Amino acid sequence: MLGLMQDQPLLISNMIEYADRHHGDGEVVSRRVEGDIHRYTWSDVARRSRQVANALDGMNLAFSDRVATLAWNGYRHLELYFGVSGSGRVLHTINPRLHPDQVAWIANHAEDQVLCFDMTFLPIIQAVHSKCTTVKQWIALCDADKLPADTGIPGLLSYETWMGQQSTTYKWPVFDENSASSMCYTSGTTGNPKAALYSHRSTTLHAYAAAMPDVMCISARDAILPVVPMFHVNAWGIPYSAALTGAKLVFPGAGMDGKSIYELIEGEGVTFAAGVPTVWQMLLTHMKPQGLRFSKLNRTVIGGSACPPAMINAFRDEYNVEVLHAWGMTEMSPLGTLCTLKNKHLSLPKDEQMKILLKQGRAIYGVDMKIIDDAGHDQPHDGKAFGDLLVRGPWVVANYYKGEGDSPLVKDANGLEWFPTGDVATIDADGFMQITDRSKDVIKSGGEWISSIDIENIAVAHPAILMAACIGVKHPKWDERPIVVVVKKPDGQVTREELLHFYEGKTAKWQIPDDVVFVDSIPIGATGKLLKTKLREQLKDYVLPTL
Numbered sequence: 001m002l003g004l005m006q007d008q009p010l011l012i013s014n015m016i017e018y019a020d021r022h023h024g025d026g027e028v029v030s031r032r033v034e035g036d037i038h039r040y041t042w043s044d045v046a047r048r049s050r051q052v053a054n055a056l057d058g059m060n061l062a063f064s065d066r067v068a069t070l071a072w073n074g075y076r077h078l079e080l081y082f083g084v085s086g087s088g089r090v091l092h093t094i095n096p097r098l099h100p101d102q103v104a105w106i107a108n109h110a111e112d113q114v115l116c117f118d119m120t121f122l123p124i125i126q127a128v129h130s131k132c133t134t135v136k137q138w139i140a141l142c143d144a145d146k147l148p149a150d151t152g153i154p155g156l157l158s159y160e161t162w163m164g165q166q167s168t169t170y171k172w173p174v175f176d177e178n179s180a181s182s183m184c185y186t187s188g189t190t191g192n193p194k195a196a197l198y199s200h201r202s203t204t205l206h207a208y209a210a211a212m213p214d215v216m217c218i219s220a221r222d223a224i225l226p227v228v229p230m231f232h233v234n235a236w237g238i239p240y241s242a243a244l245t246g247a248k249l250v251f252p253g254a255g256m257d258g259k260s261i262y263e264l265i266e267g268e269g270v271t272f273a274a275g276v277p278t279v280w281q282m283l284l285t286h287m288k289p290q291g292l293r294f295s296k297l298n299r300t301v302i303g304g305s306a307c308p309p310a311m312i313n314a315f316r317d318e319y320n321v322e323v324l325h326a327w328g329m330t331e332m333s334p335l336g337t338l339c340t341l342k343n344k345h346l347s348l349p350k351d352e353q354m355k356i357l358l359k360q361g362r363a364i365y366g367v368d369m370k371i372i373d374d375a376g377h378d379q380p381h382d383g384k385a386f387g388d389l390l391v392r393g394p395w396v397v398a399n400y401y402k403g404e405g406d407s408p409l410v411k412d413a414n415g416l417e418w419f420p421t422g423d424v425a426t427i428d429a430d431g432f433m434q435i436t437d438r439s440k441d442v443i444k445s446g447g448e449w450i451s452s453i454d455i456e457n458i459a460v461a462h463p464a465i466l467m468a469a470c471i472g473v474k475h476p477k478w479d480e481r482p483i484v485v486v487v488k489k490p491d492g493q494v495t496r497e498e499l500l501h502f503y504e505g506k507t508a509k510w511q512i513p514d515d516v517v518f519v520d521s522i523p524i525g526a527t528g529k530l531l532k533t534k535l536r537e538q539l540k541d542y543v544l545p546t547l
Contacts, residue, residue, distance in 0.1 A: 009177035010204035013086030015243040017172070020046035023220060023246025029268055030074040031253035031260070033118050034146070038075055042246065045078055048163070050170035052083025055163040059137065061089055061113055064180055068092040068112040068135075070103070070121045073230045073251040076141045076159055080116060081182075081230070081239055083163075085200070088173050091182040093231040096121050097525075104131040106185050106193060109402070116141055116159065120254055122151065129153050137162075177201040183401060184233050186330045195401035196330050198234075202395040206333045207240035209364045209395075214340045216272070216301060216324070220246040223268055223296070227252055227261060227275030228304070233334040236274060236303065236326075258286030269296045276304035277311060278524065281466070284314055285489075294319055301326050301338070305529045306435060306453045308460040309358055327360035327435060331408070331419060333395040336369065337361040337433050359434040360425075367393040369433065371425055376412070383428030386436055390418035441532055443472035443482050450482055450511050452532075458506050459484050462499060464492030469522050469530045470513065473544055481544060484513040485535060487522055514544055 019026070024043035032038050056067065067084045069091065071077040084091040092110050094103055103124060107115065108131070115132065116139040117125050129138060129152075137155065140147055144158040181200045185193035211218040218224065218241045226238040226249070234240070242249045250268045252261060261283050265273065280302060286292075300315065303326035315321040328334035339361030345353060363369050371379045371387035379385040390410070396419050399407050409417040427433045436451040437443075443450040452470035459468035467487040472480035488494065496516040503512040517539065523531040 009174060009200070011086070011172070011174070011177060011200045012082060012181055012203060012240070013172035015204070015207065015240055016042075016046045016049055016082040016086065019243040019246060026220070026246045027223075027248045028075055028078065028251075029249070030251040031255050031264065032074060033072065033120050033142070033254055040075065042243070045075070045082070045243075047168045048079045049082040049086065050168055051163045051166040052079050053087035053170045053172070054166035056084065056087050056089055056114075058166070059114070063088045063175070064090055066090045066092045066110050066112045066183070068094055068107055068110065068115040069231065070094050070096050070115065070117040070124065071141055071231065072118050072120065072253045073226060073235065074118070074141070074253050075251065076116075077230050078239055078249070078251070081234075082243075085181040085203075086172050087170075088175060088179065090180045090197075093182070093184055093234065095185070095229075095231045096124060100124055100127045102193070104128040106195075107132045108134060109192070110183060110185075110195065113137070114139060118142075118254075119146065122148075126152055177204075182234060184231075184330055192404075194404045196333070196397050197401045198333055198395070202333060203234075203237070203240060205366060206237050206335065206395040207244055209366050210237045210335055211241040211245055212364070214362070215335070215338045215364055216241065216274075217299075218242065218245050218247050218272070222272050223248040223250060223270045225250045225252065225261070225265060225268070225270045225273040227256065227273060227279050232304075233328075233330050236301070236328070236334055238274060256282075258282035258284070262286055262292060265297055266295060271296050272299050272301075273297060274301040274303075276529070277302055277307050280311060280315075284311070285466075287319075294321060297321055299324060303327060303334075306360075306457070307358075308457050309354070310457075310461040312354070312357060323357070325357060325359065325361055327433070329421060331397040331421075332367070332391065332393075335364055335395075336367050336391055336421075337363050339432070342430060356432060359428075359432045361433065362431045363433065366395065367391055369427070370418070371427055372412075376410075378412075381427040381429055381431070383426055383432075383434075386424055386426045389421045389423045389425040389433070389435075391421055392416065392418050441471075443470070443480050445472070445475070445478045445480050445482070445510070452482065454507060455482055455484055455511070455513055458503055459486055459499065462494060462502050464488055464494035465499070466492065467522050467530075469532060469535055471532055471536055471539070473514075473539075473542060475514075475544060481514045482511070483515045483517060483542070483544070485517045485519055485522060485539070487519060517542070 019042040026042045030038045111134045114137045141159045144161045147158045177200045183195045183197045185195045226235040299322040301324045312323045315323045325339040328336040337360045369391045379387040424437045455470035456468045466489045469485045475481040523534040525531045
């Protein structure tokens with residue numbers, strides 16, 4: 001017997017129509033590339049998204065044709081989110097921090113038909129446009145009078161010229177909710193990137209889940225600043241969750257420095273922000289010397305890489321801001337877990353609560369996860385046993401676009417298919433998962449595993465240290481030993497011996513690094529993560545000191 005409910009597909013166009021109808025006067029604020037602040041409403045977003053859809057129809061783009069973006073977080077990018085996917089095409093967000101050769105390779109692999117870009121990235125487009133063989137139309141996200149006279153790009157149009165004269169009425173097509181809606185390429189450090197191809201169904205379910213109270217807790221009462229880029233896994237799904245709740249959106253544009261972020265937070269009454277640790281480190285570095293405070297910001301989601309305990313403490317103790325630790329992957333749309341306390345934890349002492357909050361959190365409903373040993377056997381959820389982390393769920397990839405790399409899924413003894421994350425983790429009895437390392441970064445010393453994340457967290461807790469990365473180096477007796485590579489704060493003063501002494505009592509003696517390497521900078525990837533592969537290459541001639 002089937003239920004007697006209406007069968008209506010979960011489509012991205014429904015989100016923007018809902019926002020228009022029920023939260024039409026809600027604000028969307030953007031700092032534009034030109035430097036000024038642009039303001040309009042959800043109804044304006046809906047109206048202009050319909051113009052985008054009409055413009056795409058006018059180009060005779062086929063269903064599921066790809067439309068690429070090379071753009072910052074801003075209102076025009078938001079209109080493409082809904083206009084492209086809502087009309088049945090696939091939005092392809094490209095990371096502008098990639099090398100131009102990779103940008104061209106990705107555009108060709110995706111077979112992009114249209115590419116829309118912020119003027120900031122005009123030099124990239126000028127370098128790659130002749131290599132992008134499938135792109136038929138280049139569109140600069142600017143007003144007509146901001147388009148240079150001679151760019152060298154054939155047929156280049158300004159966004160406002162392209163869509164501005166289109167009708168504001170549009171009947172959104174209805175189609176299978178499993179149809180592709182958007183795509184995002186992984187930021188793999190070896191080989192060519194692979195594309196996760198999201199569906200309308202997966203995107204909608206992910207947006208619902210992200211808004212839940214124990215996840216991002218997004219509502220119409222929030223003003224949200226997604227510092228995480230819209231080209232990085234759809235800004236963690238925040239634009240969609242904001243539309244289906246009617247939250248105010250505040251976009252930072254290209255202004256990712258601490259001063260610019262702080263000014264937007266205060267000027268727009270931001271209550272909730274999301275980004276990677278490197279961004280928040282810049283924010284805190286800007287605020288502390290000037291004694292600045294937050295007036296309305298009460299919580300922030302930090303993901304992309306493990307959040308140092310010192311950062312969580314600073315937000316909580318100095319600024320009264322709750323830090324929500326999150327974990328996910330491009331292949332997971334991206335949210336997998338988020339760390340919020342349960343009722344029984346609220347009466348615990350602060351230090352006991354902190355032990356929980358340092359974990360990556362509990363699985364969001366819709367995501368199942370488990371850990372296995374090297375032989376594929378399930379490991380207990382006791383917070384002690386660790387293993388390779390596997391996940392499954394309706395917004396987890398089943399395969400990569402064009403089958404690159406074959407199916408990534410593995411089957412367990414029950415025939416269920418799981419996605420191997422490449423992370424090593426523990427899961428406790430309450431379901432809290434903690435990443436102990438990437439499987440490729442874990443340090444194996446004398447048969448024991450050492451977490452590079454733990455080593456890094458202790459280092460950045462030292463008042464003189466700005467950034468830290470732990471890697472393993474070869475050792476004749478122990479196979480590998482950890483060293484910590486650090487960047488000091490501008491006014492930071494600490495010696496090798498002082499930092500190694502700082503580890504005493506904070507971790508087991510055999511887990512203390514064998515050496516400290518001081519550097520001016522640590523390589524950062526396109527999504528804000530530490531590039532340990534590049535760091536290892538830079539230190540390939542390093543030799544452990546002899547005692």
